Amino acid sequence: MLKVEGLAAFYGESQALENVSFELPDNGVTALLGANAAGKTTTLRVVSGVLPARRGTVTFNGVNITKATPEERVRLGIVHVPEGRRLFGTLSVEENLLLGGYSKRKDGNSKERLDRIYSMLPKLAERRTQLAGTLSGGEQQMCAVGRGLMSEPTVLMIDEMSLGLAPVIVSQMFSFVKEIAARGVSVLLVEQQVQHALQAADRATIIDRGVTTHSGTSEEIRNDPKVREAYLGV
Amino acid sequence: MEILIQTLVAGVLLGGVYALVSVGLNLLFGVVRVINFAHGEFVMIGMYIAFWLWAGLGLDPYVSLLIVAPAMFLLGVIFQRGIIQPIQGTSANMKIFVTVGISIILQNLALFLWGGQHRTVSTSYSTSVFNLGGVTISVGRLIAFIGALVLVAALFYIMNRTMTGTVLRAIAEDGPTAVLVGIPVKKFYFVATGISVMLAGVAGVMLTPFTSASPMFGFHMTLIAFIVVVIGGMGSMVGSLVGGVLLGAIETLAGTYISPALQQAVLFAIFIIVVLVRPQGLFGKGAGTEEVGLK
Numbered sequence A: 001m002l003k004v005e006g007l008a009a010f011y012g013e014s015q016a017l018e019n020v021s022f023e024l025p026d027n028g029v030t031a032l033l034g035a036n037a038a039g040k041t042t043t044l045r046v047v048s049g050v051l052p053a054r055r056g057t058v059t060f061n062g063v064n065i066t067k068a069t070p071e072e073r074v075r076l077g078i079v080h081v082p083e084g085r086r087l088f089g090t091l092s093v094e095e096n097l098l099l100g101g102y103s104k105r106k107d108g109n110s111k112e113r114l115d116r117i118y119s120m121l122p123k124l125a126e127r128r129t130q131l132a133g134t135l136s137g138g139e140q141q142m143c144a145v146g147r148g149l150m151s152e153p154t155v156l157m158i159d160e161m162s163l164g165l166a167p168v169i170v171s172q173m174f175s176f177v178k179e180i181a182a183r184g185v186s187v188l189l190v191e192q193q194v195q196h197a198l199q200a201a202d203r204a205t206i207i208d209r210g211v212t213t214h215s216g217t218s219e220e221i222r223n224d225p226k227v228r229e230a231y232l233g234v
Numbered sequence B: 001m002e003i004l005i006q007t008l009v010a011g012v013l014l015g016g017v018y019a020l021v022s023v024g025l026n027l028l029f030g031v032v033r034v035i036n037f038a039h040g041e042f043v044m045i046g047m048y049i050a051f052w053l054w055a056g057l058g059l060d061p062y063v064s065l066l067i068v069a070p071a072m073f074l075l076g077v078i079f080q081r082g083i084i085q086p087i088q089g090t091s092a093n094m095k096i097f098v099t100v101g102i103s104i105i106l107q108n109l110a111l112f113l114w115g116g117q118h119r120t121v122s123t124s125y126s127t128s129v130f131n132l133g134g135v136t137i138s139v140g141r142l143i144a145f146i147g148a149l150v151l152v153a154a155l156f157y158i159m160n161r162t163m164t165g166t167v168l169r170a171i172a173e174d175g176p177t178a179v180l181v182g183i184p185v186k187k188f189y190f191v192a193t194g195i196s197v198m199l200a201g202v203a204g205v206m207l208t209p210f211t212s213a214s215p216m217f218g219f220h221m222t223l224i225a226f227i228v229v230v231i232g233g234m235g236s237m238v239g240s241l242v243g244g245v246l247l248g249a250i251e252t253l254a255g256t257y258i259s260p261a262l263q264q265a266v267l268f269a270i271f272i273i274v275v276l277v278r279p280q281g282l283f284g285k286g287a288g289t290e291e292v293g294l295k
């Protein structure tokens, strides 16, 4: 469904991506793994359209969307939950969720979508009027994912979801993500916690200094000798 | 005592209009991140449109609001597209040079087109006053004050109770993330600048029954609004409301008790003290103070 081929991207003069290629299936969890500064976040930024690709293409359901605006991509169903949550801290939880559903506002059923998010993440319902900036780390991550789900994505990319969260919360979030994926959303998880992510994911792609080096099922990646040496410390 | 109350009332009434001009400046700054030093010129343009509609067609200034408000919104949209949008990504200095430049161009243009003489609208109620417990109140000034407060309240309502307002607040807080969640941020820049310029023009119209229009009038308004926004706090709408009323009162008091010649000196003295002691302003959270070089 989403296919990325030969992406290259720059920040000014400095090159962050050299050759990034991978494909996402229609559903399930795919992990994008790599060391710090490997280019994971940059890859998501290019896929969501906030950073232009210098080379390469992004294709969605057979359509080339390399030049589409972020807004158009969200409307198509490609959603990026950013690193560090980036909630609107001075806005309430509910306002954050409504903003996530902005691209779908003309469908007129924002109340239903809101209720669906609240039933999936009841903690957010309790906190609906609270300012997002006052939530705990775990609740903020829930709100960020909930905000992403409000536009009913078909591709949900979550950057460093587990960063800074307590282990219990991390497990909860991973199982929540698997649940979403089982309902027909293709989830792309960016993680530095390789072990944990491989347990949650069906497939994985490894990125190293701006180049995707390995792709396969979690099983294959886990058993690849080079990956084991470089990322799993064995 | 009587003089004090009389002065205070006049000052607060004037302050309402200052608040209306200032919330517009603040909205543009908060959302679009440009301090518009040409803001006062839009007040001046509003005044001239009201004057010419009155002089040419005999239209009452309050009736001319029906024309001025949409016309000024449109002017704001053009201003956003032609001037503001190209400088949005540039340095703070660049933004100041360009908007100050526009301010001077608009002043000159007004001088060229309409001459330097003061243009006064005289309506049946221009000089009417009424007496309230010994305090004389000008009808025009009272209407301007109430009108300004109603518009400020309407803006507060839009900002806090509508989806448009929620989006504008989100962009003000974190524009890049607003883009990421799929909001057409550029379109909302047009909304913000349109509203900002419209409020300035409307404020100008409401001043006309008791203030004459002149090419330099806007300069004074920009200074006032800038001081109000800094004192009240960048990005704080409540700050602009309180700051506007406060500044109107201080200016009038200074004129009566110190000297009319020193009114602006007093305002700037207060401005400098606030910038030094509390650069984020009375109600601000400090956002944006760096961008205009105050911190």
Ligand SMILES: Nc1ncnc2c1ncn2[C@@H]1O[C@H](COP(=O)(O)OP(=O)(O)O)[C@@H](O)[C@H]1O
Residues within 6 Å of the ligand: A011, A014, A015, A016, A034, A035, A036, A037, A038, A039, A040, A041, A042, A043
């Ligand atoms: N805003 C930026 N400006 C300049 N360089 C950046 C920026 N963001 C990231 N980079 C650089 O791009 C490379 C890839 O970064 P990133 O995609 O954030 O890596 P990851 O998410 O895998 O940790 C790094 O070398 C990083 O220093």
Ligand SMILES: [Mg+2]
Residues within 6 Å of the ligand: A040, A041, A042, A083, A159, A160
């Ligand atoms: Mg990253």
